[in-house]
Structures are given as structure tokens and as C-alpha cells.
Amino acid sequence: MKTYETSDEEKKFFAGYDLTKYDRPSVAADVVVFSVMKDDECKDVRRLQEKKLKILLIRRGGFPYKGCWAMPGGFCKKGEDVIDSARRELCEETGIDDAYVKLVGVYGEPGRDPRGWVISSTYMALMNARACHLKAGDDAQDARWFTVELTDVSTEMSGAGGHSVNEMSTKVSGTGEEIVKNEDEASRKVQNEKRYRLVLKDADSDIKLTAVLRRTDMSSCGRSSDSYDIEECEGLAFDHARIITEAVLGLREDVRRDMKLAFDLLPERFTLTELQNVYEQIWDMELTTPNFRRKIAEYVEETDAYQAGERYRPAKLFRRRTDVR
Amino acid sequence: MKTYETSDEEKKFFAGYDLTKYDRPSVAADVVVFSVMKDDECKDVRRLQEKKLKILLIRRGGFPYKGCWAMPGGFCKKGEDVIDSARRELCEETGIDDAYVKLVGVYGEPGRDPRGWVISSTYMALMNARACHLKAGDDAQDARWFTVELTDVSTEMSGAGGHSVNEMSTKVSGTGEEIVKNEDEASRKVQNEKRYRLVLKDADSDIKLTAVLRRTDMSSCGRSSDSYDIEECEGLAFDHARIITEAVLGLREDVRRDMKLAFDLLPERFTLTELQNVYEQIWDMELTTPNFRRKIAEYVEETDAYQAGERYRPAKLFRRRTDVR
């Protein structure tokens, strides 16, 4: 950043100026950490070989929300950009310092933190689980990976059900009236309501966190002119259920726009089946293999290596192409 | 938001707790206000009938960056969510209180504001120029709409030119070595560099603001794991050249993902030609009319009204469909 040049007149201004006269919030940087991994110590008899999409949560040892689970994060330090605070917190927790990190949202609703005025700037991070080493709990800190299930339950819930469409006077034709009126402009805004159920599970400890969110989507669309309400919440601290929901929805969209993002969730070399599984986990849907491979071909390149140690035909290992936009 | 319940033990904790012991930043909410409108008082002889994409800027009357142009914005107040601060500033400036508002980014780079530690949470707003009434300058405030030109000048500038691709040992085949190595993992990260020229013009006053930005896109992609450098800047305050650039790039992407966003830039009724022009302005490209109309058909519905006062065949007026997702 260029240094700012100051005139004498301006120096005088700054001398008498004090930003700290005004009310200021505390600013936190929180991170929704995504990865894909197996439920290794799976207690069930049925084998779940597929890797699951997971997020990292930490059990709060102190007030407020003592005992609840929260995203890793902490307060921003002076002299540090907000995203760098997020990266610092991320690295302290996982040892990873070069993850893909992207802004999810800014959360400053009054009352969201009982300690006072705290604004959270929340980021999502994508990382390869293999490279990640969770911090050895210094203060008996409990950090765990939770599987993520986010489903749209709009139709099965209360209300008129479904998309509660505004059915309005769509055609008043035949009047011969040709003059443009502005009267009903406001009332023609689209309003849409959706309900999501978020379920986070840790297979090891049988911990299950759940929440139900109501999203009211005013005006046109886009993921950010909406408002969210937490209707139910079990075991998650603060408004983190809402933030995690937005992060998961954001991840789905981001990966749809740019499939290359998924590479950040895998080690450098991977089989195409593993890669396909990542997209299936993120989008919560099955893909047909031949079509998927045709689509992904432009982003990957073969290596000479093959997967080892599997029970059947070994798959060729691929890696991302570095020469493609 | 649900109220938080407090135990006696927890009450004791809060009594001894003081967030304000720690360093806190000032938090500002700034807004990149977009609209489309004609250069009405066009001085040139050639007629430019097309409406242009414009942003609203305000001339700074005081230090710092006195005389430079900046986005509307101001400090957040306690008891107000950050996006609501943005809406409040927007309404004070334009009289519009129901615009589409969406987060662009959080800017907290040390040194970005010479007054001290100021974090800007920046939003974009889309509005219909007709409904907007600029604030009558209470302190001789100067607010103007500037046309936006943002062009990729990567190839015509210094450096190796173009996308500076990492051409690495893509195939070392023939060695028979089948063991997966992790050594070069870090060095295989994609790194891309782009250069943008931002030109903002006000036809009335012949004011022209320019900047050149360098964007280094680390890791995979996505608009937010990148870093921006302001290489040149004429007449824009703070880091607003960078923020405006990100907002314009974001708008292009957002509208590509959801074409319905463009309706927020127009009055309730519009001709399809006007609508097409909006997309052409945003994406800085020409669209072919028949294909555009086929694409947009699902989002609009006819009205009985026709455009009036034009020199040739009057066009039918349409409006957005409110019953479509």
C-alpha cells in the first residue's frame, strides 16, 4: 500500500483528531473450516467408505455458551488485516498456513454476543485433511470434525408450504389504459421463504448438533439480501448455526461456479473417483461418472502413479493442471 | 434473534468482563452505489442515447483525502447491524431505503486510513436512477454519478505479458517411478496475475478519475483469495479504487449467476431493449437480440403499456415476473 502524504495543514487536523472518541465494536475473525475425510473409527458395522464433507468445531471451555460448539476464531489484532487474523486463527488451530480462504459474511446483529458489541467477519477455508494437524489441546481444548448435512425442508414444514409465491394481478389487460403507473412498485417485490435443517455429527463421540433456519429472501435474489432466523438450535454457540448454513450454501455455489475450488480439499494427487466424491458431498447429489469425467478433464492431468492398497483395480492418480484458468 | 439465557455463575463472569480492555477498530460501512442512466447534458455532438452503468461518488470536503472522491459511507453505530448502517448511509444520500444491498468485502489493511485503525465493510447497492434523489448538499457536498469503465489490460502491460503461467515439469514419465511424492506440493500452486484499468468519468464536469490495479490470484481461484495492489490512482480516496474494482467484478459475476439482479437497476416497467442494454453495460459486451430475448423470456411478463415519446416504433413495456425463482 502506498504511503499517504500529509501536508502541514493536514498534520494539524490529525493532531486534534481522535477516532477513539466514538463507540467502537470488537471485531472477530471466525472461520468455517471445510475438509473431506472418512469416519475412520466408524462404530457401525456397515462400511462407509466414502469421505464426507466436514467442518471443524471447537468446544467452548468458558462463558458465554460454555460447553457449546463454535467455529475457530478470535479477535482481530491491530496492525493485521481481518483476513490475516482469520488465517492466523486457522493456522493456530490446524497448522495450515496456505489454505484457500474466502469471505462468507459480516455478522453484527445487536445481541448476537452477550459480552457486548462484537462484529464477526467470517471466512471459509478449504483444506486437505491429510495435511492438517489439530492443535494438541493446550487447555484441554476439544476440537472435532463434524459431518455436515444441510437440507431444504421448506415443503415439509409449517406455513402454506413451498415457495409462498406472491400471486398477484399479473394481467389486467383489456382496459385500454396505456399510462404507466408507479403506484404498486413496492408491492411487486419478490418475497421467498425457505427453511433449512442443519445437522452436524461427530461419529466418534456421537455428538449431534442441530438447527433449523428460516431464510427470507427479499427483493430479487442473490445470497445476501436475505435475512436468516434461527428457529431451533441445539449445541451451537452464538449465531454460528446461521453462519455455517450460509457458508455451506456459499460453498455449494462457489464450487458450482468454479469447479477447481474442490482441489483445495484434496491432496496433490487423487483418483477421479475421489474427486467425483468431493463434488457429490458438496452438492449432496450423485453424479454420473462418464459425464463427470468429460467435464473435469480440462482441469486435471494424469500422473504416472496409481492408487495402492485398495481391494480391486487400482485407479490412476491425477493432479490439477496448473496451466488452465 | 433469541435472547440469551444467563445462569448466576455466568452473570458473575460477565460482571468482571470488559471487552473494551482490548484494542478495537472503528468500523465503517461503505457502499458502491450502482445505477444505469443517460449522460443527459452530453456536451459532445454525437448522440449517446444508451444508458451507462454509473456509480455514485462524493467529493470529500475534509481531511484526509480532502478534495478526492469517495464512496458514500460512514461509521457504524452501536445497536445497528453493519448492513443496516450501509442502508442508512445509502438512504441519507439517495432517499432510497429498499435497494438491493450485498456485501462486497471487508477491508482492514493496516494503513488504509491515515486516521487510524478503520475497517471498512463494503456493500454494493443496485438502484433505479429515476427513484433516486441525491441529497441537497447540506455542507456544499458534491455528489455525482460517474460512468464506470473497467478493462483488463494484462496483455498490454509490463512483465512477461499475459497470464504468466507456471510451466512446470508436467510429465516426467518413463521413469517407472510409481511412488507418490509430496515434495513439490507447494510449488504447484497456481499463480496468476492480472492488471485492470479503472476509469470513472463525470460528463458534466469533465472530471476523470483513473486507477490501475494489479491482482495476484494465489491458490486456486475464486474472487477472494487474491490480493490487490493499487499501482496508480488519480483522485480516488483511501483504497476505494481497489474496492470499486472488486465491486464491479463482483457485479459482473453476480449478474451472470442471476440475471434477475438487473431488474433492480430499472424502473418497474421497461422495454426489452433497455433491459438488454443493462446487461451489455454490466458485462461490457454486445448481446444478440433474439438470443437475449429467448433467455430473458422466463423472467419477464408483458404489460399493456407501450413506451412513448420515442422517434420510431414504440416498444412494448415489460415487468419482472414475481412468480419465478
Add this chain to the structure above:
DNA sequence: GGAATAGTGTCTTTTAGACAGTATTCA
């Protein structure tokens, strides 16, 4: 009628989706 813009029909190309099939490995 001419100028200018509004609006349509249809062909081609590209992309996405469905699905049947072959190939290779281990036990």
C-alpha cells in the same frame, strides 16, 4: 416510401445428461 428501431423463425454448434458397455485387478 425511407429510416430507424421492434420483434421473430430457424439453423448450427456446444454442452449436459442417460446409459450400455469394456477393462483390470484381487481373492
Add this chain to the structure above:
DNA sequence: TGAATACTGTCTAAAAGACACTATTCC
């Protein structure tokens, strides 16, 4: 050999793009 997964070829449907065409209004 069979079980299980890896991988491919090809048909079909849908979306995007190109482009020539007709229609309506004002002057």
C-alpha cells in the same frame, strides 16, 4: 472364475449462438 471397481463410447436432449427475416412506427 466372480466380485468389485475403473474407465470409455455413443446416443439424446437441452441450451447457447448465429443470422436472416418480418413488423411497426414516425417523418
